[in-house]
Amino acid sequence: MADRTPLMAGNWKMNQDHHQATHLVQKLAWSLKDAKHDFSAVEVAVLPPFTDLRSVQTLVDADKLDIRYGAQDVSAHESGAYTGEISPVMLAKLGVTYVAVGHSERREYHHEDEAIVNAKIKSAFAHGIVPILCVGEGLDVRKAGEQVPHTLAQVDGALEGLPAEQAAQIVIAYEPVWAIGTGEVATPEDAQEVCGAIRARLGELYDAPLADGVRVLYGGSVKSGNVAAIMAQPDVDGALVGGASLDAEEFAKIARFTEHAGA
Numbered sequence: 592m593a594d595r596t597p598l599m600a601g602n603w604k605m606n607q608d609h610h611q612a613t614h615l616v617q618k619l620a621w622s623l624k625d626a627k628h629d630f631s632a633v634e635v636a637v638l639p640p641f642t643d644l645r646s647v648q649t650l651v652d653a654d655k656l657d658i659r660y661g662a663q664d665v666s667a668h669e670s671g672a673y674t675g676e677i678s679p680v681m682l683a684k685l686g687v688t689y690v691a692v693g694h695s696e697r698r699e700y701h702h703e704d705e706a707i708v709n710a711k712i713k714s715a716f717a718h719g720i721v722p723i724l725c726v727g728e729g730l731d732v733r734k735a736g737e738q739v740p741h742t743l744a745q746v747d748g749a750l751e752g753l754p755a756e757q758a759a760q761i762v763i764a765y766e767p768v769w770a771i772g773t774g775e776v777a778t779p780e781d782a783q784e785v786c787g788a789i790r791a792r793l794g795e796l797y798d799a800p801l802a803d804g805v806r807v808l809y810g811g812s813v814k815s816g817n818v819a820a821i822m823a824q825p826d827v828d829g830a831l832v833g834g835a836s837l838d839a840e841e842f843a844k845i846a847r848f849t850e851h852a853g854a
């Protein structure tokens with residue numbers, strides 16, 4: 592099996608102004624420093640709102656922090672008459688490593704379909720930004736037992752026409768919609784079932800060595816108390832954390848999941 596470095600990414604969603612963002616990242620950095628966190632063993636990233644990115648960049652650069660940061664969305668276009676959109680060129684200038692693409696909240700409230708998600712993934716890669724592709728099923732699909740085909744159809748659509756050298760770098764986050772912000776965490780076996788199927792599909796779309804190198808995350812009500820059991824699954828390589836990433840100490844604990852296995 593490839594040596595995949597786990598990634599713990601905090602999706603702040605629409606929370607924290609730019610002053611609060613600086614404090615939160617500072618606190619996170621202190622908590623991880625206190626714990627002597629090894630960032631080469633577990634990568635840590637935050638995805639703040641656009642308006643915070645310049646402040647986070649300034650702090651990360653000034654204090655030489657090992658914390659990575661990214662955006663929560665990106666335009667499929669580089670520039671032009673797209674009111675309210677943020678270009679990948681602007682994000683690249685802000686030093687972002689990652690961008691979330693196709694989060695279920697974008698799909699639901701902004702009607703993003705597979706074609707848009709696919710275009711945004713290509714737009715990010717064209718400017719050296721690694722997309723975190725979010726996929727996952729709603730409750731109806733889960734009740735019908737269709738979570739795997741549903742999620743794989745999203746993966747197929749999102750990756751259409753993506754060259755292997757880009758697919759090899761992508762991060763895919765499996766986030767069952769019914770587990771987001773509900774406290775209803777999928778069981779480790781639920782997470783493994785779909786994360787494993789995503790990796791197998793990557794093997795079919797590309798090849799097995801490529802699939803073996805791609806990081807597949809789980810997201811949905813991840814906390815320090817449940818992260819270790821989820822991370823123990825063979826095809827789960829990290830977590831996309833919403834609510835719990837707004838608490839620096841809690842998020843640092845999540846990043847240090849190996850210390851509290853069984854907690």
Ligand SMILES: O=C(CO)COP(=O)(O)O
Nearest residue numbers: 602771772811812833834
């Ligand atoms: O949507 C999520 C991360 O992108 C998950 O959110 P919660 O961790 O708050 O359930």
